[in-house]
Amino acid sequence: MRTLLYTEAIREALDLAMAADQRVYVMGLGVPDPKAIFGTTAGLQAKYGPQRVFDMPVAENGMTGVAIGSALAGMRPVMVHQRVDFALLALDQIANSAAKWSFLFAGKQSVPLVIRLLIGRGWGQGPQHSQSLQATFAHFPGLKVVMPTSPYDAKGMLLAAIADPNPVVFLEHRWLHSTFGHVPPEHYHAPLSQALVSRPGSDITLVASSLAHIEALQAANILAQHNISAEVLDLRSIQPLDRETIHASLKKTKRLLVVDHGWKSFGVAGEIIASMSEIAFTDLISAPQRVTAPDHYPATTPAHANLYYPGVAEIVNAALHMFKRTPMSESDMQLTIPLHRDVPDKNFRGPF
Amino acid sequence: MTLISDKLARFTTMLRIRMVEEMIAARYDEQEMRCPVHLSIGQEAIAAGVCAAFTRSDYLFSTHRSHAHYLAKGGDLPGLIAEIYGRNTGCVRGRGGSMHLCDLDVGILATMPIVGSTLPIATGAAFGSKLLGDQRVTVVFFGDGTTEEGVFSESLNFAALQQLPIVFICENNLYSVYSPLEVRQPARDRVALAAAHGITAALGDGDDVEAIFSLTENAVARARNGGGPSFLEFATYRWREHCGPHYDNDIGYRSEAEFLAWQQRDPLARTERELLASGELCAATLSDIKASLQDEIETAFTAAREAPFPDESTLFTDLFVPTELCVQAA
Numbered sequence: 001m002r003t004l005l006y007t008e009a010i011r012e013a014l015d016l017a018m019a020a021d022q023r024v025y026v027m028g029l030g031v032p033d034p035k036a037i038f039g040t041t042a043g044l045q046a047k048y049g050p051q052r053v054f055d056m057p058v059a060e061n062g063m064t065g066v067a068i069g070s071a072l073a074g075m076r077p078v079m080v081h082q083r084v085d086f087a088l089l090a091l092d093q094i095a096n097s098a099a100k101w102s103f104l105f106a107g108k109q110s111v112p113l114v115i116r117l118l119i120g121r122g123w124g125q126g127p128q129h130s131q132s133l134q135a136t137f138a139h140f141p142g143l144k145v146v147m148p149t150s151p152y153d154a155k156g157m158l159l160a161a162i163a164d165p166n167p168v169v170f171l172e173h174r175w176l177h178s179t180f181g182h183v184p185p186e187h188y189h190a191p192l193s194q195a196l197v198s199r200p201g202s203d204i205t206l207v208a209s210s211l212a213h214i215e216a217l218q219a220a221n222i223l224a225q226h227n228i229s230a231e232v233l234d235l236r237s238i239q240p241l242d243r244e245t246i247h248a249s250l251k252k253t254k255r256l257l258v259v260d261h262g263w264k265s266f267g268v269a270g271e272i273i274a275s276m277s278e279i280a281f282t283d284l285i286s287a288p289q290r291v292t293a294p295d296h297y298p299a300t301t302p303a304h305a306n307l308y309y310p311g312v313a314e315i316v317n318a319a320l321h322m323f324k325r326t327p328m329s330e331s332d333m334q335l336t337i338p339l340h341r342d343v344p345d346k347n348f349r350g351p352f
Numbered sequence: 353m354t355l356i357s358d359k360l361a362r363f364t365t366m367l368r369i370r371m372v373e374e375m376i377a378a379r380y381d382e383q384e385m386r387c388p389v390h391l392s393i394g395q396e397a398i399a400a401g402v403c404a405a406f407t408r409s410d411y412l413f414s415t416h417r418s419h420a421h422y423l424a425k426g427g428d429l430p431g432l433i434a435e436i437y438g439r440n441t442g443c444v445r446g447r448g449g450s451m452h453l454c455d456l457d458v459g460i461l462a463t464m465p466i467v468g469s470t471l472p473i474a475t476g477a478a479f480g481s482k483l484l485g486d487q488r489v490t491v492v493f494f495g496d497g498t499t500e501e502g503v504f505s506e507s508l509n510f511a512a513l514q515q516l517p518i519v520f521i522c523e524n525n526l527y528s529v530y531s532p533l534e535v536r537q538p539a540r541d542r543v544a545l546a547a548a549h550g551i552t553a554a555l556g557d558g559d560d561v562e563a564i565f566s567l568t569e570n571a572v573a574r575a576r577n578g579g580g581p582s583f584l585e586f587a588t589y590r591w592r593e594h595c596g597p598h599y600d601n602d603i604g605y606r607s608e609a610e611f612l613a614w615q616q617r618d619p620l621a622r623t624e625r626e627l628l629a630s631g632e633l634c635a636a637t638l639s640d641i642k643a644s645l646q647d648e649i650e651t652a653f654t655a656a657r658e659a660p661f662p663d664e665s666t667l668f669t670d671l672f673v674p675t676e677l678c679v680q681a682a
Contacts, residue, residue: 057536058498058536123388128465300386301447301449
């Protein structure tokens with residue numbers, strides 16, 4: 001079975017998309033530089049030339065408009081920003097133009113644009129380089145918003161996003177870039193609208209995406225030691241939200257715990273709980289719960305990282321609470337995560 | 353005598369910045385400064401020359417690469433080092449780290465890592481000063497990349513329209529992260545671009561601290577006398593990697609030869625040579641200055657490392673200031 005890093009899976013998807021379709025081009029600050037967006041665009045300029053793989057001016061909003069215009073004219077742009085936060089400069093073009101284009105022009109035109117955005121975290125990147133803005137983008141009807149967790153889905157969903165005739169916001173967590181998994185070499189699509197049952201279970205449903213999904217899987221292992229069988233759903237797509245798969249799981253487990261690294265209020269977790277309260281109210285036997293970032297910003301100081309970011313321990317204890325069990329101490333969980341939640345692993349030497 | 357001591361002061365500012373940055377670089381791998389650091393080594397003359405033309409109460413805004421500006425404007429050194437160490441004694445109590453500095457006692461309102469974001473904010477500060485008639489002049493530092501942002505044009509337009517007391521300082525170090533200027537902009541004249549907005553604009557040598565000071569002094573005098581904004585671009589070069597303590601000429605975005613050519617122009621060594629040759633500085637004085645700075649810097653690092661981290665109770669504070677404070681201010 002062939003194994004690739006998450007970054008290699010992204011790179012392979014871009015490579016295959018560009019080979020298959022002359023209309024696909026990739027632009028972003030740093031795309032052709034030696035670090036190649038953490039390796040995800042490595043070698044592409046040499047292979048496809050500077051007309052199709054290129055650096056851009058530091059002009060997020062303007063260049064998003066350029067990408068939209070070129071998409072209207074028949075191209076398939078893939079834009080990338082090294083941090084999600086930089087896309088806020090382009091929110092006018094993303095929200096006012098790309099998201100509304102098809103609607104405004106009665107479906108006569110659409111914007112086949114993929115915007116890859118990298119979610120930073122830790123090592124003192126601070127509140128302007130580490131935001132989880134999936135709810136912000138998902139709030140605008142007309143945008144597809146996806147957050148693949150596995151390298152397999154990263155490749156398949158990126159290929160599907162590029163093939164899609166609509167604008168897709170493709171969110172990659174920096175801490176997933178160094179993970180690896182099975183990735184077939186061929187061209188394939190993974191769905192942009194379906195959650196995945198990544199671990200079957202019968203007592204409680206844990207819904208999460210991206211890095212939070214990895215944490216939910218670890219939490220499920222610990223819950224199993226308490227004879228609690230957790231079913232884990234990898235959301236994969238935020239917008240559209242796969243309410244059917246979540247509901248189907250709740251019919252079985254009757255308990256819902258949502259994990260999301262966005263802020264608590266007005267967020268993804270809130271939307272899922274609200275939806276399920278509407279359609280699955282009678283299936284539930286306990287109040288749905290959520291584990292999220294607090295309604296506040298992470299300071300750069302490492303002293304606050306462990307206090308700010310929710311992790312495996314918080315998920316486990318939120319679940320135990322729903323079963324009226326005694327909470328566990330973090331040390332009893334024997335987690336392999338690093339001491340400080342400002343680094344992805346103990347070998348990390350900084351800076352990002 | 354005054355002239356000589358001012359020149360020496362500007363040299364000392366440069367030397368102090370260099371020594372602080374070198375100490376950060378030397379200690380970064382100890383893993384105790386857990387935040388990104390964008391070092392100003394090689395770019396010290398602009399900070400020292402520009403800031404010497406401003407008063408303590410004038411406003412300053414800067415970027416992610418701001419240690420030099422902060423120090424040259426008189427920002428508190430222990431506050432800077434403690435901030436990088438994430439301590440409660442940092443200039444923003446560990447909230448911001450290296451990229452979000454502030455020292456209101458000397459007019460440093462904010463440094464920010466989002467490219468271009470402080471340009472309109474600085475323009476607004478100058479607008480406030482004009483409305484209040486407080487005689488302050490605002491300086492805003494930014495890189496070549498910012499001139500590609502829409503807010504560059506928007507800010508210059510409003511500053512010229514309102515004849516605001518602001519000096520725009522473009523530090524052109526040829527790269528935005530690792531993306532060279534020539535792949536981001538056509539061979540255009542940014543000074544002419546600013547001038548087309550009706551702004552007094554000039555290009556200067558970023559390694560000549562005295563020339564930088566003179567140009568800025570004129571711009572500040574004009575702004576303070578109601579003569580409106582200025583735009584100054586200085587050519588310079590970042591010696592170390594974009595982010596972090598090391599050199600990165602090996603990774604391939606720029607050549608070792610280019611780096612060495614710029615290193616030859618070292619603004620600090622050049623100023624030191626000039627001062628020694630003219631007799632304004634002697635070897636013994638230089639040695640005393642270095643020893644004194646070394647003491648000051650070591651004291652700041654020791655204090656930072658011994659300082660407490662922010663308490664858990666501050667985790668969720670300050671999202672809003674108390675409403676009664678706003679009412680008072682209004």
